[in-house]
Amino acid sequence: MKRKGLLIVLSGPSGVGKGTVRKEIFSQKNTAFEYSISMTTRSPREGEVDGVDYFFKSKEDFEELIKQDQFIEYAEYVGNYYGTPLQYVKDTLEEGKDVFLEIEVQGARQVRDKFPEGLFIFLAPPNLTELQSRIVGRGTETDDSVRNRMNEARKELAMMNLYDYVVVNDQIDLAVDKINAIVKAEHCRRTRVEKQYIAMLEEK
Numbered sequence: 001m002k003r004k005g006l007l008i009v010l011s012g013p014s015g016v017g018k019g020t021v022r023k024e025i026f027s028q029k030n031t032a033f034e035y036s037i038s039m040t041t042r043s044p045r046e047g048e049v050d051g052v053d054y055f056f057k058s059k060e061d062f063e064e065l066i067k068q069d070q071f072i073e074y075a076e077y078v079g080n081y082y083g084t085p086l087q088y089v090k091d092t093l094e095e096g097k098d099v100f101l102e103i104e105v106q107g108a109r110q111v112r113d114k115f116p117e118g119l120f121i122f123l124a125p126p127n128l129t130e131l132q133s134r135i136v137g138r139g140t141e142t143d144d145s146v147r148n149r150m151n152e153a154r155k156e157l158a159m160m161n162l163y164d165y166v167v168v169n170d171q172i173d174l175a176v177d178k179i180n181a182i183v184k185a186e187h188c189r190r191t192r193v194e195k196q197y198i199a200m201l202e203e204k
């Protein structure tokens with residue numbers, strides 16, 4: 001039987017660096033993961049390409065896809081929908097390839113319910129002061145929105161123990177190395193468990 005791929009979910013509070021770390025992982029030549037491109041109703045930013053950064057959808061189209069059960073998870077985030085297409089992820093895992101999702105925490109929770117065998121990694125800030133300066137430094141938020149995101153972040157940080165691993169995003173390249181090492185170790189662990197099980201069956 002062909003081995004299914006591993007579903008890798010990277011999540012964490014807004015501004016912690018999820019997008020930055022994900023882009024760094026996918027800029028590496030030897031990355032063996034398939035990135036699942038999300039759908040969103042937010043408008044494309046300058047330089048973003050439909051089908052590369054996101055599949056950009058109207059609110060009506062997105063709601064139709066929700067009705068048709070075409071998402072593994074979706075969430076409303078700062079006034080827009082974001083969702084992970086189910087079929088692409090299922091097919092790619094069936095082909096034995098690892099799929100990488102970079103999503104916010106409400107979505108990660110829904111994925112955990114549907115794919116409990118996934119690998120869930122929480123990206124954490126070195127501390128709250130640094131998180132705030134990253135959100136402010138990005139220059140995309142108003143003062144109110146920074147306050148909102150910091151309040152949300154406190155609640156989200158309290159949920160990190162629901163994840164398999166926590167990686168502190170202190171330096172980008174170190175965070176990337178840790179994520180790659182975790183995936184490698186997890187593959188080895190799963191292979192070992194399977195081998196032990198097969199050996200046990202053969203002994204009987």
Ligand SMILES: Nc1nc2c(ncn2[C@@H]2O[C@H](COP(=O)(O)OP(=O)(O)O)[C@@H](O)[C@H]2O)c(=O)[nH]1
Pocket residue numbers: 014015018019038039042073074075077082083084102103104106107108
């Ligand atoms: N639940 C969920 N969140 C997503 C998905 N795709 C992206 N996100 C998250 O949505 C948030 C907003 O993304 P974006 O609008 O690109 O802005 P960013 O804050 O610059 O990353 C980020 O936390 C992403 O991780 C998805 O398919 N599902």
Ligand SMILES: Nc1ncnc2c1ncn2[C@@H]1O[C@H](COP(=O)(O)OP(=O)(O)O)[C@@H](O)[C@H]1O
Pocket residue numbers: 012013014015016017018019020021134135137138169170171172
């Ligand atoms: N390890 C890091 N050290 C310093 N700044 C970082 C680090 N990782 C990300 N950043 C910066 O923090 C800001 C938020 O990162 P971003 O990837 O947009 O976060 P998220 O996708 O989690 O909302 C960006 O300005 C980014 O350049």
